[in-house]
Amino acid sequence: MINRRSFLQSTVSASAAAVLLPAAFSRDAQAAIDSLQLFVPANPGGGWDQTARSMEQALKQANLIKGAQVTNVGGAGGAVGLPQFVNQWKGRGNALMVAGMVMVGALITNKSPVKVTQTVPIARLTGEFEVIVVPPNSPFKTLQDLVAAFKADPTKVSWAGGSAGGTDHILAGMVAKAAGGDAKKVAYVAYSGGGPAQAALLGSQVTCGVSGWGEFSEQIKAGKLRALAISADKRQPGIDVPTIKEQGIDVELYNWRGVFAPPGIKDTEKAALIDLMTKMKDSAPWKDQLKTREWTDIFLAGDAYGKYLADEIARIEAILKDLGLA
Structure with a gap:
């Protein structure tokens, strides 16, 4: 048997705990974040x-x-x-x-x-939309030029990008397939990042490069790389580069x-x-x-x-x- 005073004290303690627990949990969650x-x-x-x-x-x-x-x-x-x-x-x-x-x-x-x-x-x-680029001295002026060369002889067109199976590789395969070529014949060269891929492009070690716009944008603006196409669904504000779609190849990807x-x-x-x-x-x-x-x-x-x-x-x-x- 408990007396009235003990009962009231236990009730007050339980009520206080009920009030304090959510606040404590909130503080813990906030501290974690x-x-x-x-x-x-x-x-x-x-x-x-x-x-x-x-x-x-x-x-x-x-x-x-x-x-x-x-x-x-x-x-x-x-x-x-x-x-x-x-x-x-x-x-x-x-x-x-x-x-x-x-x-x-x-x-x-x-x-x-x-x-x-x-x-x-x-x-x-x-x-982030992808961009397909070539060195400034490349003979390919449009994406259609590049695709035509690929279809004529896939071994003579090498594509530089990030890790195998990544976004860049996927876009290269999608473009090849949509253009009527064989995606399995894409000569893809995987690099560990945008820097090594850029070096390969600037050294004309590869035919073209694929990466996110952000990684190549400064080189494009500086004239060190030439953009052939972006993978957006429509032309992007402030970017004077045609989409893949408007060049007759039904591909978009971000x-x-x-x-x-x-x-x-x-x-x-x-x-x-x-x-x-x-x-x-x-x-x-x-x-x-x-x-x-x-x-x-x-x-x-x-x-x-x-x-x-x-x-x-x-x-x-x-x-x-x-x-x-x-």
């Missing part, structure tokens, strides 16, 4: 790394986090870093991996036992990038990360980053992003089969 860990399964300097650094800057400037740490683990289009993120970062509610279309293709090509579907999709952030949480996080942590990315997307500092880097905002979050990812994996696998890589 205040210190964000960004995992980049690629070497510094590439598109994923640029995305992570841009996120860090925007989130700090918008006062959405207090600090961030970026960890780079490069190799095989993300196939080296992903197992580490899935296994060693499991359950970290304040962690995000930056990856995208390149990883989807690389995992299929490398027959990786670890899948991106083992992570928790948080948000698709940006899209290289998307997004963020993923590690497996094993709580539903509340997932919701907090989605909320953080949504607030970042709406912030002025992030919009400035998009404008500066010429990225397109294609934000999609949560379950809708997860469905998009499943559809994208199926689509890319079909394309890679055309290339003989899957």
